[in-house]
Amino acid sequence: MGKAHALAYRSAGAVFGDLPPVRLARFCDTPPERARTLSAQFGFDAVTDDWTALVADPAVDIVSITTPNASHREMALAAIKAGKHVHCEKPLALTLDDAHEMEAAAREAGVRTLVGYNYIHNPMVRHARKLVADGTIGRPVHFRGWVDEDYQADPDLPWTWRSSRADAGLGALGDLGCHLVSISHVLMGAIESLVADTQIIHETRPLPDGTGRAPVENEDTASAILRFANGAQGTLCTSRSAWGRKNKLDWEVHGTRGMIAFSQERLNELQLYVDDGPRGEQGFRTILAGPEHPPYGAFCPAPGHQLGFGDLKTIEVASFLRAIAAGEDAFPTFTDARAFERAIHAIDVSAREGRRVTF
Amino acid sequence: MGKAHALAYRSAGAVFGDLPPVRLARFCDTPPERARTLSAQFGFDAVTDDWTALVADPAVDIVSITTPNASHREMALAAIKAGKHVHCEKPLALTLDDAHEMEAAAREAGVRTLVGYNYIHNPMVRHARKLVADGTIGRPVHFRGWVDEDYQADPDLPWTWRSSRADAGLGALGDLGCHLVSISHVLMGAIESLVADTQIIHETRPLPDGTGRAPVENEDTASAILRFANGAQGTLCTSRSAWGRKNKLDWEVHGTRGMIAFSQERLNELQLYVDDGPRGEQGFRTILAGPEHPPYGAFCPAPGHQLGFGDLKTIEVASFLRAIAAGEDAFPTFTDARAFERAIHAIDVSAREGRRVTF
């Protein structure tokens, strides 16, 4: 993910003509040798293996944090304290308390923040938001979302820090589910309350050193039924143990006049159904990403040529650079991200306590 | 639906060589003129517009009930009392109490019963069950199902009996959701408990006579999170107001070694992923229905030629005729159907009372 950020910061200015100039000033990784190699590869001005030095460095204006989730809080707080703008990968924090602390610190310091919920920067998601806002599908009344991968599907995989609440926080919800919440916020607005259940499929996993088995402490799957503030309902499901799914973040917005559906594994397509024209010629349209879906055209002048994962990250970075230059907030800030992540923690609470959680 | 039954009883013996002979003995409909026309079209021996005469007629061995849901109970009880085997469309009854009464009557009378949950007779669903039973995808640990149509999506549709609890019972759950439960039973076994929520999207609809608007009393959408007796979890979602969905009954069975996925709108296809062979060549396989998936071959000797909705009904009818001849139960009996329908009523209860319902 660090590489994805480096590539995006490196490319953004060349892709978009309206950005302030950017230098890749300081690179930090460990061990030092690896840091030096990668810094050279990515084209940074200088390198360190001490992140505290980096965040304090006057040459640095923006700190990008792409380390494991458990370190986000400490690094972000230090960077904020040093007056840096902070671009942090998702999830923002392991706990809502941490997220709140980070959000408050940033607000107090007056720095700009951005959290890497990059799927909402997809031109097709932006177009979906526009269609919803325009009323093309009428009033949005229902939302369905799933996000599945299979990186924890194999029963024989060894135990890692990912299975530890202390190190990783939530499981599928923290890795995957929070992406879906970010999209539901963009398309449907805030969640008001929910009921949920979670499941640990593989209760223990073998320790890598062969000394036995250790418990899996966080969820392999989660399912939630949502009520949105706008009166709509919906569901949110996630699994990290869904064989064959590689990045299957799919969603549907049901409206009173039509429907929009999307699948991240085909991120350049949007499905649109509108109750319009002769019934015998109605059907879901497969819209292919093209220049009509900004900022696709900044990458390619011809439709159907496909953006990739890295391009979405470049769009995200550009939005941050533009916001900082304009003295405005990008989206989603730490505050926005905390609102997203409130939902995944509520799902966890609802499942553990067997009750509806209302915000 | 009456026509679908008539066609299926007419064809079943010709499709399958192993069935007892069947005559289309008596046909009932109203008004009399319509009954006569359709009886002649379908090829019945005789016609009536009095269903009580039909169920009492000694020429009749099996009574097929395809009337609106509210009449199932009375007709089935009368037919059972007359000692007939009963083939009833789904849902079996408006309430669980009714279903229980019908089930008990049939058991006591020693007649055979079958409820028209016809999607479980699809050769591809049968093949899926076989794959699950064989362990091809390992242990089944998660289930997802959706069933959406759009027959109540249009906000301007007039009010009908479908919106009345007294006349129609449940809404999307009774029309659509129960199908999904039948499939989850076949693939995953019994449901142990659930939490759910439901939603009425269009709270009132215009009365057809223009005198005002009347309330919609039953759910447009329902969402449930399931715990199965085998330890698996899952979700079940349904909407009758999902624009563009015509019969989108989709489901996934997640196993510890693979996944099966299916979509009723492409009922001749099964998606199978197995963690097998080189990772770089793994992917969901689209299996096309063919003679390897019995009883497809009874309809067509070549794969890829497609069965239709009517063919599934013919398979259902054949299974009933075969069971009666063998003195065995077909599947699903009234007892099985009551178990299915228990789930949709539990979803309704959970939604209204805001609590987990455990069976």
Added chain:
Amino acid sequence: MGKAHALAYRSAGAVFGDLPPVRLARFCDTPPERARTLSAQFGFDAVTDDWTALVADPAVDIVSITTPNASHREMALAAIKAGKHVHCEKPLALTLDDAHEMEAAAREAGVRTLVGYNYIHNPMVRHARKLVADGTIGRPVHFRGWVDEDYQADPDLPWTWRSSRADAGLGALGDLGCHLVSISHVLMGAIESLVADTQIIHETRPLPDGTGRAPVENEDTASAILRFANGAQGTLCTSRSAWGRKNKLDWEVHGTRGMIAFSQERLNELQLYVDDGPRGEQGFRTILAGPEHPPYGAFCPAPGHQLGFGDLKTIEVASFLRAIAAGEDAFPTFTDARAFERAIHAIDVSAREGRRVTF
């Protein structure tokens, strides 16, 4: 295929209310025992193992011929001579001369004929024809068609009569390619000229008795570039050795204002693109078969429930019965079929002689 006809004649009247009454009068097959068994299963009045008796029987008005291709000519001529209407499976004949003789005999005798090009009876193909005729996609300017199966893909399959020119006539063109021609005629009109090439992939196959190998005399694949009388161009490709393809008869009609695409393996779907509305919301629409696409509604009142292969045959039979009753030609007659089959023989000639064939 005989079973498909029997089932269709058995069902047609019950499906469609406007047909003259039909009896399954005489059934012929060999050996006699098999004939008796199947006759009883299908519900025929009487049975024979002598087809000459059947075609002469005064109880018979329509003769349905579903025997191997090499016997079509003799049987059809005898039936025509006896004054029967003839429903013959495709291809009509092994050679164009045979087809011509059969067509002339039928015309002279004044009997009605129908050839089993049943895919053109698909409601979605009929709808496509309507869209083309209506100008929905502008002027049709290009056609692409493919029809692939894999029943001769396995290199180890034994030699059969299918590989013999004398017994089977053409290869993939006769089994599959002619279906595509029937569709191109319906959608684009007559072919004016073509250039083509063919290929025998497996030049010999092992004899079933283990005595060696015999040559494959007819094409495994064929490819043709077509010029239509209306000025359009197009291609037609077929293979009987295309692994994984079960009935992949796909086609596209390119118009000056839109495109229609279809795939027989998903025969209840039509893809439609029209240059209409905002460019950013354009896309191929997947239209699902429903009551708006006659005669789908005769089988099922709800869209998305899917017709099957057998249903297409029932529509074909109904069109024949209706035509006979009305004293009109059904479509396609022997004359129409000869026009279709002229194209597949021309492809063979073009490939063998290396020249353009013009009609």
Added chain:
Amino acid sequence: MGKAHALAYRSAGAVFGDLPPVRLARFCDTPPERARTLSAQFGFDAVTDDWTALVADPAVDIVSITTPNASHREMALAAIKAGKHVHCEKPLALTLDDAHEMEAAAREAGVRTLVGYNYIHNPMVRHARKLVADGTIGRPVHFRGWVDEDYQADPDLPWTWRSSRADAGLGALGDLGCHLVSISHVLMGAIESLVADTQIIHETRPLPDGTGRAPVENEDTASAILRFANGAQGTLCTSRSAWGRKNKLDWEVHGTRGMIAFSQERLNELQLYVDDGPRGEQGFRTILAGPEHPPYGAFCPAPGHQLGFGDLKTIEVASFLRAIAAGEDAFPTFTDARAFERAIHAIDVSAREGRRVTF
């Protein structure tokens, strides 16, 4: 396309750790103001509006040519003469004679060349090549390819230089068809002979200045039937007037044991069918691009996250930089490209002269 090259040269070193360092030395465009703006945006060291100065500049080692096709020859020859390595967009040249001259000049000068047939650098195409080479689908016996767009579909589009033989050379074949040839070469080897036909759909177009209409001189569609040197046959079809197709470059390789299919509009997927395992579980597998398909992993460590058009260009650039550093040829050189483009010119000749063209 110039931007795509600039972005790719800018990113390649950061994506791949094994490349020699690269500077964006000189940028040329017209008018000067535009050149200055874009040069700054892309991050070049210096800018000019005189391409002859650029190709002569000692600071330049590699010249990348992304200008309209008609200028490739002159620019490439000048660059070669100046001893530069040349990276030229496809098609290499308007005529085969030009291509030959360019190829000969490069060979004589000993410079490295690369032509921008970038779809062959897609990890999924590389994987397909590997599968063919490994014999996974047996012996490749048939190839089908289509490449369609709709940028010339609208009958009302004004006349441009694209319609002129002198300015643009071939039509759909030069823009699109040559891509398909590059893929067929990679997967099937050299073409031996072909027969073809072409079509101009819109014979004239309105002049932009409103003074009348001008003729379209090059083909809107082309269709060819190929014989490969390895004995296989196949087809190649292209249209620039195919409504709804945005970059639909699809192909199939039919083998004696399986099939591979691909669609550029879903460039991160490969379809694979192998006759392996139980027939009832066989089907086309949708393989999603992931780290098992090098060099996908250089962009993203997780499968299913999707590469885009720009990433394919980055892979292409990396292969050129690596080849130059190693003193080897990249693929495809001018010589390779001339072999590809020989086929599209042969299609044109075959269509115009009505004869088979043999190489």
